[in-house]
Amino acid sequence: xxxxxxxxxxxxxxxxxxxxxxxxxxxxxxxxxxxxxxxxxxxxxxxxxxxxxxxxxxxxxxxxxxxxxxxxxxxxxxxxxxxxxxxxxxxxxxxxxxxxxxxxxxxxxxxxxxxxxxxxxxxxxxxxxxxxxxxxxxxxxxxxxxxxxxxxxxxxxxxxxxxxxxxxxxxxxxxxxxxxxxxxxxxxxxxxxxxxxxxxxxxxxxxxxxxxxxxxxxxxxxxxxxxxxxxxxxxxxxxxxxxxxxxxx
Numbered sequence: 270x271x272x273x274x275x276x277x278x279x280x281x282x283x284x285x286x287x288x289x290x291x292x293x294x295x296x297x298x299x300x301x302x303x304x305x306x307x308x309x310x311x312x313x314x315x316x317x318x319x320x321x322x323x324x325x326x327x328x329x330x331x332x333x334x335x336x337x338x339x340x341x342x343x344x345x346x347x348x349x350x351x352x353x354x355x356x357x358x359x360x361x362x363x364x365x366x367x368x369x370x371x372x373x374x375x376x377x378x379x380x381x382x383x384x385x386x387x388x389x390x391x392x393x394x395x396x397x398x399x400x401x402x403x404x405x406x407x408x409x410x411x412x413x414x415x416x417x418x419x420x421x422x423x424x425x426x427x428x429x430x431x432x433x434x435x436x437x438x439x440x441x442x443x444x445x446x447x448x449x450x451x452x453x454x455x456x457x458x459x460x461x462x463x464x465x466x467x468x469x470x471x472x473x474x475x476x477x478x479x480x481x482x483x484x485x486x487x488x489x490x491x492x493x494x495x496x497x498x499x500x501x502x503x504x505x506x507x508x509x510x511x512x513x514x515x516x517x518x
Contacts, residue, residue, distance in 0.1 A: 329412035421511035428489040
């Protein structure tokens, strides 16, 4: 059970220094309006970041593995080529809610028209090597929660990747690698004295490094969440909700 991020200090927007991530709504706009190279890169990032939530949702709604895999491909193709990408905008609210409802509508249409021949338009968005990692039991009543949990995981991963890039730029990967697991789950953080021996730091220095890493991770995570919301939305409220669904059993 993931509980670490729920213990973070959710700092007010005015104090967050993390740069606005090029994700979510930013990527949607780039995919729709950018030049060919930028548009392709944005589409690839969108698919990479959010197909696990889509696949998980379909599995929880009762699709078997193959159907969920097919419909994930089909939905992403439809979203990109069939108009969904051009209809969505930040003003419509949370990207999470928009995609989840669009997916439910898509599955309803699919089951009403089971004789369709075209599947996925020849494009592959899902890595078969990753599929089993995201399998979940069929739980239609909890499908929304499964989707939101996988969505939250995607944002946590993006935030951690951005934090890692910070440490790489400063040639401090040894510090990041030692603290990473403890940032996600505090119970996995080794004693400060042990970390100090590994990094050749005093316990006070380690304590300061942990404090800074947690603060920066929280900043990155809040920025990622804000990037999926409509303008003027309450990012802290959304973040608290997503951290709560990460904690369900």
